[in-house]
Amino acid sequence: MRQLAWQLGLMATLVLLVSVVAHAVRWSPAELDVVQESGTEESYRLILQNDTDEVAKVRLYVADWLRDENGVNDFGVPVNGARWILDRSFAAGESVTIRYTVRLPDSGSVAVSGSFLTGTPQIIENIGGPAGVSANAEAAPEATGALVSILRSIEAVDETGLATIALELRTAVDFDSLTIEEVYETNVELDSLEAHGGQFDTINRSCADWVTLSYQAVQLEPEESVEITMTVATPDPFSGMHWCILMAESEDVVVGDVAGTRIVTRPSVGLKLFVSAPSTLTFSGSTTEIDVVDLYPLTLEARFANTGNAQLVVTGQAQVVDQTGEVIRDIPFTEYGRDYFRILPDSQRTVLITDLSGSAPLPTGIYQAIVSFDFGGDALIAGVKAFRVR
Numbered sequence: 001m002r003q004l005a006w007q008l009g010l011m012a013t014l015v016l017l018v019s020v021v022a023h024a025v026r027w028s029p030a031e032l033d034v035v036q037e038s039g040t041e042e043s044y045r046l047i048l049q050n051d052t053d054e055v056a057k058v059r060l061y062v063a064d065w066l067r068d069e070n071g072v073n074d075f076g077v078p079v080n081g082a083r084w085i086l087d088r089s090f091a092a093g094e095s096v097t098i099r100y101t102v103r104l105p106d107s108g109s110v111a112v113s114g115s116f117l118t119g120t121p122q123i124i125e126n127i128g129g130p131a132g133v134s135a136n137a138e139a140a141p142e143a144t145g146a147l148v149s150i151l152r153s154i155e156a157v158d159e160t161g162l163a164t165i166a167l168e169l170r171t172a173v174d175f176d177s178l179t180i181e182e183v184y185e186t187n188v189e190l191d192s193l194e195a196h197g198g199q200f201d202t203i204n205r206s207c208a209d210w211v212t213l214s215y216q217a218v219q220l221e222p223e224e225s226v227e228i229t230m231t232v233a234t235p236d237p238f239s240g241m242h243w244c245i246l247m248a249e250s251e252d253v254v255v256g257d258v259a260g261t262r263i264v265t266r267p268s269v270g271l272k273l274f275v276s277a278p279s280t281l282t283f284s285g286s287t288t289e290i291d292v293v294d295l296y297p298l299t300l301e302a303r304f305a306n307t308g309n310a311q312l313v314v315t316g317q318a319q320v321v322d323q324t325g326e327v328i329r330d331i332p333f334t335e336y337g338r339d340y341f342r343i344l345p346d347s348q349r350t351v352l353i354t355d356l357s358g359s360a361p362l363p364t365g366i367y368q369a370i371v372s373f374d375f376g377g378d379a380l381i382a383g384v385k386a387f388r389v390r
Contacts, residue, residue, distance in 0.1 A: 024050060024051075025050050025248050026048075027047070027246070027269060028049060030271060031271065031274075032046075032272070034274070034275055034276070035275075035276050035277075036276075037234070038234055038238050040234055041233040041234075042232055044229070044231075044232065046227070046230055046246075048060075048248055049220075050225070053222045054222060055219065055220070056219070056250055057251050058217065058248050058249065059247075059248075059249045060213050060217060060228070060246070060247070061249070062213070062246055062247070063079060064078070064206050064208055065243075065270070065272070066201065066344060066347070067342070067343070067347065067349075070350060075245070077201045077203055078181050078182075079206065079208045079209075079244075080185070080186060080188070081181055081183035081184060082181070082182050082200065082202035083200075083201045084098060084181075084195055085177075085178075086178040086179075086198035087177050088197070090118075092172055092173050094170075095168065097167065097168045097169070097194070098169070098198070099164060099192075100164075100165050100190055100191060100194075100200075101190070101193060102133055102184070103161060103163075104133065104157070104161040108161065109134030109137075110184055111131060111132050112152070112183065114126065114150070114152060114167070114182040115181055116148075116169075116180045118175045118177065118178055119177030119178070123148050125148065127151070127182070128149065128150070129153055134154075134157070135157040139153065148171045148172070148175065149170050150169050151170075152166070152182075153165070153166045165182075167182075178198075186209060190204065203243075205309075205345055207244050207275045210232050210235070211232055211244060212230075213228055213229070213230055214231075215228060230246065230273075232275055238277050239277045240276065240308075240345065241281060242274070242275050243272065243273060243275070243311075247269075248271075249267075250268065252265070276310065280309070281309060282310065283310055284306075284308040285304060285307055285308065285375055286305050286307055286381060287303065287305070287381050287383040288303050288305065289301075290371050291385065292385065294354075295361060297355045298320070298331070298354070299355070301353075302316075302350075302371040303348055303350050304316075304348065304351060304373055305347070305348045305349075306344060306346065306349075308345060311345065312343050313342055313375060314340060314342070314343060314349075314374065314375045315333060316374070317332050317353070317371075317372060318331040318370065318372075319331070319372075320367050320369055321368045321370060323365065328362075328367075329355060329359065331353050331354070331357075332353075333353050334356070364390060365388070366387075366388050366389075367389065368384055369385045369387060370383075
């Protein structure tokens with residue numbers, strides 16, 4: 001079992017910060033949106049530029065990313081895989097089973113590997129069980145004497161090739177928080193059945209598998225640039241928008257040493273790639289769960305879901321209507337100085353709309369808050385919430 005410094009008694013600690021910013025190099029373009037037919041292979045010319053006065057040794061790779069409910073980019077979801085984050089305490093003797101489904105490829109089988117990380121105390125270990133998913137995969141072995149273990153088993157595979165997978169956690173110690181990752185050899189559709197209140201993340205519209213780069217690593221002299229050829233081979237068929245990110249990762253840089261803790265940053269810069277099949281994009285959305293979270297300044301919270309298959313650029317606003325039907329407040333959406341937000345397909349976004357006009361608090365009465373979103377569709381998407389000011 002691979003256990004971290006809490007058990008090994010190391011005198012110094014290394015803290016690694018991966019910063020996805022243009023620290024030493026930059027991509028040109030910074031973002032690429034291509035339209036490509038199904039079953040075709042196309043190459044695209046990219047430029048990687050070193051803008052510093054130092055030599056830059058850079059590793060190049062393709063990764064997945066998503067945006068969370070608050071619009072923050074998340075680069076922690078494994079390529080061709082899924083991640084579960086359970087932010088709670090676990091007790092010795094506890095057993096928890098997480099379930100999910102995987103759509104098997106046409107071959108009827110696919111290789112899989114997994115790992116997990118506990119919080120406090122910190123333990124890193126591989127997931128046991130069969131290393132492949134198919135209708136005739138072998139059964140999971142019995143649990144070992146490890147302090148914490150997770151075993152994978154295939155509970156069922158139906159006639160359509162949809163497999164149900166169980167991940168059974170067993171622990172002999174108390175610990176806090178758990179992160180689980182499952183990684184497949186190719187891009188497959190994964191869906192959560194039972195996450196026990198944990199956060200489940202996967203990217204079923206990834207195009208990372210379709211992309212190859214002409215270099216895996218480059219060394220750039222100061223102010224030097226290099227041409228990178230990106231080749232995209234699309235499957236046949238595919239529809240809608242798919243995405244991934246091309247990462248250029250520089251060498252580690254030590255930025256400090258505090259009380260025996262060495263802080264290291266690994267500067268990286270990403271090029272977001274979107275690949276769409278022509279004439280297949282659908283733009284649709286819905287809004288739910290509108291709430292009044294504060295009366296002064298008046299702050300409304302709404303959830304917007306992208307129900308189409310393409311990224312949306314969304315603007316929003318709110319109105320407050322009194323009992324006579326008169327609009328007494330118009331509140332535009334703003335966030336980080338922008339009047340819009342972007343949302344990926346099959347994603348939800350929680351937005352706050354706050355009245356920053358400095359108007360006096362609403363007088364006692366009954367009101368309706370109307371939150372509307374516009375993403376260029378045929379009509380606005382709106383939701384209504386009644387509330388009372390006492």
